[in-house]
Every structure is written in structure tokens, then in C-alpha cells.
Amino acid sequence: xxxxxxxxxxxxxxxxxxxxxxxxxxxxxxxxxxxxxxxxxxxxxxxxxxxxxxxxxxxxxxxxxxxxxxxxxxxxxxxxxxxxxxxxxxxxxxxxxxxxxxxxxxxxxxxxxxxxxxxxxxxxxxxxxxxxxxxxxxxxxxxxxxxxxxxxxxxxxxxxxxxxxxxxxxxxxxxxxxxxxxxxxxxxxxxxxxxxxxxxxxxxxxxxxxxxxxxxxxxxxxxxxxxxxxxxxxxxxxxxxxxxxxxxxxxxxxxxxxxxxxxxxxxxxxxxxxxxxxxxxxxxxxxxxxxxxxxxxxxxxxxxxxxxxxxxxxxxxxxxxxxxxxxxxxxxxxxxxxxxxxxxxxxxxxxxxxxxxxxxxxxxxxxxxxxxxxxxxxxxxx
Numbered sequence: 001x002x003x004x005x006x007x008x009x010x011x012x013x014x015x016x017x018x019x020x021x022x023x024x025x026x027x028x029x030x031x032x033x034x035x036x037x038x039x040x041x042x043x044x045x046x047x048x049x050x051x052x053x054x055x056x057x058x059x060x061x062x063x064x065x066x067x068x069x070x071x072x073x074x075x076x077x078x079x080x081x082x083x084x085x086x087x088x089x090x091x092x093x094x095x096x097x098x099x100x101x102x103x104x105x106x107x108x109x110x111x112x113x114x115x116x117x118x119x120x121x122x123x124x125x126x127x128x129x130x131x132x133x134x135x136x137x138x139x140x141x142x143x144x145x146x147x148x149x150x151x152x153x154x155x156x157x158x159x160x161x162x163x164x165x166x167x168x169x170x171x172x173x174x175x176x177x178x179x180x181x182x183x184x185x186x187x188x189x190x191x192x193x194x195x196x197x198x199x200x201x202x203x204x205x206x207x208x209x210x211x212x213x214x215x216x217x218x219x220x221x222x223x224x225x226x227x228x229x230x231x232x233x234x235x236x237x238x239x240x241x242x243x244x245x246x247x248x249x250x251x252x253x254x255x256x257x258x259x260x261x262x263x264x265x266x267x268x269x270x271x272x273x274x275x276x277x278x279x280x281x282x283x284x285x286x287x288x289x290x291x292x293x294x295x296x297x298x299x300x301x302x303x304x305x306x307x308x309x310x311x312x313x314x315x316x317x318x319x320x321x322x323x324x325x326x327x328x329x330x331x332x333x334x335x336x337x338x339x340x341x342x343x344x345x346x347x348x349x350x351x352x353x354x355x356x357x358x359x360x361x362x363x364x365x366x367x368x369x370x371x372x373x374x375x376x377x378x379x380x381x382x
Contacts (some may be wrong), residue, residue, distance in 0.1 A: 004037040006061040011101060012045050013068040019047035019099040020083075023055045024127035025115065030059060042067070048108055050115075054127060055095060064082050076102050083150060085109070085114035086134045089157035092126045109152050109172075114379055116155035134319020138163075141166055146171065149280050154179045169193050177201050182331030184208065192216050192236070198247075199365075204228045215259070222246040238262050238282065261285050261305070269292040276300060284308050284328070295320035307331045307351070317342040325327065328350070342368035351375040 008094075011019065020039065023030075031053040032040055038059055043049060061080065064072050075131070080098040087093060094112045099140050117122035136145050141369035143165035144158070151171040159182035166180060173194040180189065187208050201224035219240055226232070226248055230247035234257040235249060242263040247270075249255070255275065259282040266287045271294040280303040288309040297318045304321065305328040313336035314329070326349045337355040341347075347369055354362060354376040366374060 002037060005034055005059040006038060006063055008038045008063050008065065009099070010040065010042045010065045010067055011099075012043060012047075013066055013070070015043070015047065015066065016019045016102045016105075017047060017100070018104060018108050019043050019101065020106075020108030020111075022050045022112060023053060023097075025050050025094075025199040026052055028052045034059070041256070045167050048111055049104060050111075050129075055097070077102070079123055080150070083109075083112075085112045085116055085126075085149075085151065085155070086146075087119050087126075087155055088134055088144070089120050089155065089160060091129050091133075092116070092119050093128050095128045109150070114154040117157075120155065120157055120308065125201050134252055135161065135163065137196045142209065143167065150330050153177060160185055161226065164188065166190065171211070174297075181205050185210065199224060201225075207231065210234065211257075212236065213259075216263045219246075220244075221253045224248055224249040225251050227251045229300075230254060235259070247343070250274035255333075256280065256300075258282070259299060267294045271295075271297050273297050279303065279323075281305070291315055293317050299323065302326065302346075304328070310355075312336070314338055316340045316342060322346070325349070330375075331379065337365055339364075339368060344369070345371075347372045349373050349375075349376065353377050353379055356378050 003344050011108055014143050015188060031051050044154045055110045062254045064074055064077055066072055066139060078100040083096050083098045085094045094115050096112060098108060119126055135142055135145055143163050145167045147167055148170035152173060152338040154177040154335045156179060157294055162189045163183060163184055164185055166186060170193045174196060176191060181202055185208060188211040189209060190213045192213045194217055197218040199219050199222040204224065204226060208231060209229055212232050213236035215236045216239040230253055232252050233254055235252065235255060236259040236336065238259045239262040254277060256277055258278055259278040261282045264287055266289060277295050278298060278301055281301060282305045284305045287307040288311060290292060290311060298321055300323055302323055303319050307328045308331040312334060316338045317338040318338060320322040322342060323346055324344050325346050327347060328351045330351045330353045332353065333356055351371050355378055362376060
């Protein structure tokens with residue numbers, strides 16, 4: 001192609017939002033021919049063009065305009081020249097150019113998903129095959145891996161896949177895609193880093209679910225009884241700026257692993273007997289000021305990560321944690337350690353800052369925990 005050739009992208013008058021060109025769909029019109037180094041591509045009011053032309057067959061350079069020839073500020077327009085959706089249940093993909101004018105609102109991505117559905121049903125065909133299958137496999141079985149793809153919807157047919165895990169981190173989902181509820185074999189669901197604000201009660205239909213992550217979403221509360229999720233053991237709701245614990249988590253009958261890190265909790269007051277099966281608790285990078293007496297409900301705890309808080313002592317009630325094997329409490333201004341820590345006979349690993357501890361304090365700690373590997377860290381010059 002001549003270096004002067006370019007696509008002349010024309011948006012409708014006053015257009016804002018998402019526009020897209022979907023390439024390589026058989027039976028749809030070809031794009032206009034290039035004339036005098038310029039291929040004019042005029043978007044309709046819908047902002048969507050579907051064409052049989054392949055992206056490799058048009059110029060790679062672009063220029064923008066509005067239909068009324070009004071002034072155009074290219075800083076208002078974002079262009080994603082490589083947006084693709086794998087059809088998952090077949091070996092095809094749908095390929096597009098996406099444009100965002102002042103906003104990311106629009107329906108082009110959903111239209112691409114609908115095309116995938118038609119392709120899977122044999123009602124349409126894409127000239128593009130998937131480069132890599134989004135279905136991967138490990139020692140436990142097959143799983144769906146769609147990380148950081150910019151997706152807001154999924155194609156149909158996932159119920160036909162024998163997968164145990166779905167990873168959808170770093171996308172644009174505002175809810176759990178309805179296709180997920182059709183996967184009866186699903187054991188692990190990772191929805192982290194998506195703009196989800198509401199916890200959906202339909203999740204209780206996933207009876208095989210063992211682990212779920214809503215880390216770094218917009219969820220602030222849970223209004224569902226989760227008691228039917230009898231196999232659910234792992235729950236991750238970290239990095240959500242939570243100051244109040246979602247009480248309905250306590251309805252999960254067999255919860256053993258809970259991640260609350262990087263929130264805004266100030267104490268242990270949310271802990272009660274309904275969390276007594278916990279074996280792992282991540283509470284690091286919060287605002288916790290003390291290890292309070294709610295430890296009496298954590299007798300089964302084996303791992304406690306509570307570093308990067310505001311705790312200044314390890315109190316007498318630390319002895320409640322009789323099954324504790326690992327304690328990470330560094331990056332806290334610890335000035336006092338109760339001798340009761342000696343009762344943690346199963347403790348194998350302790351990491352703690354020594355900025356405010358004397359050598360005598362450290363020697364006593366080693367005497368109290370002779371079978372524990374203690375890692376002292378110094379954060380500031382004394």
C-alpha cells in the first residue's frame with residue numbers, strides 16, 4: 001500500500017459513545033474502494049458497521065471527521081485497533097476496530113457477542129479463527145481464561161463445556177454474565193477487577209461452587225442468603241474499600257478461607273461464632289488497631305495475615321489461636337508481646353517488625369517459640 005493511503009472515518013453529526021467496524025463476516029457488504037489514497041468509511045447513526053472486508057486489506061492509517069464537517073479534536077477519540085471476542089464454543093473469533101468518542105457507552109461489544117452466537121449456531125461465519133483457545137487445562141481439569149479482554153458479555157453455549165473454573169478478571173462486566181449460571185460443573189469463579197456493584201443472589205444456584213473472588217469490584221454489601229452454597233470454602237472480597245463487613249457472608253456454612261485485605265476495617269468486631277470454621281484470614285492493609293477478644297471465635301485458624309495495620313501489641317488473647325501455624329504481623333508498630341504467645345505450640349512461621357522491640361524482647365520471643373521460624377524486620381533507622 002502507498003504510504004499516503006488512509007481510512008477517512010466519518011462519524012454522524014454530534015456522535016458520542018462507542019462505534020465499531022466488525023471485519024470479516026461473510027455475506028456482509030465490503031467497505032468502499034480506496035480513491036486517491038482515501039478510503040471513506042461513513043458510520044450510520046447506530047455507530048456500527050459489519051463488513052466482509054478483512055482488516056488486513058485496508059490501510060492502517062486513519063483520519064477522523066464528523067458528517068457536518070465540524071471541528072474535530074482527536075483527543076476526544078480513543079481507537080482500539082485490536083479488539084477481538086473469541087466465540088469460545090467454536091474455533092472462530094470476531095475482530096473489530098472500536099472507537100470511543102467522549103464516552104465508552106455503546107452496544108458494539110454486545111453485537112460482537114451476538115455474532116458469535118450466530119456463528120456457533122451456523123447462521124453466520126467469520127473469516128477469522130482464534131489464535132489461542134480461551135479454554136486451558138491444568139491438573140484439575142479445563143477452565144475458561146479471559147483475563148483483561150475488555151469484555152462486557154459472553155457468548156452462549158458455556159453449559160456445554162466441562163469446565164471447573166472461570167477467570168474473568170480485568171474486564172468490563174457490570175454483573176456476573178448469565179451464561180455462568182448454566183455451568184453446573186463450576187467450582188471456581190474469579191470476577192475480580194470488574195465494575196460490579198451489586199452482588200447477585202442467583203449465585204446460590206451454583207451448587208458446586210467452592211471458591212469465588214469479587215476482589216477490586218464496587219460491591220459494598222451482600223443481601224443474599226448464601227446458606228445453600230454448602231461447598232463454598234473460599235471467599236475473596238478484598239480491595240473494595242469496605243468499612244462494614246457484609247454480614248451475609250456468615251451464612252456460608254463451610255467457609256474456611258476469607259480474604260478482606262486492602263479494605264478499611266478498624267477492628268475484629270465483625271467476627272463471631274458463625275466464622276468459627278475459618279482456617280485462613282487475610283486482613284492485611286486495613287486500619288486495624290488491636291487484636292481484640294473476638295479471637296475466641298477463631299480457634300481453627302491456621303493462617304493470619306494482618307500486616308500493614310496499626311496494631312501496637314500482641315495481647316494475652318493471642319492464645320485463643322491455638323491452631324495457628326503462620327502469623328504475618330509485620331509493618332505494625334509492635335511494642336509489646338504477651339507471654340501467652342508461647343501457647344501457640346503449632347506456630348511455624350512468624351514475621352514481625354522489630355523497630356520498637358528491644359533485644360531482650362526478641363530473645364524472649366525466641367524462648368517462647370522455640371520451634372517457630374521468626375523473621376525480624378527493621379523498617380526505620382533506630
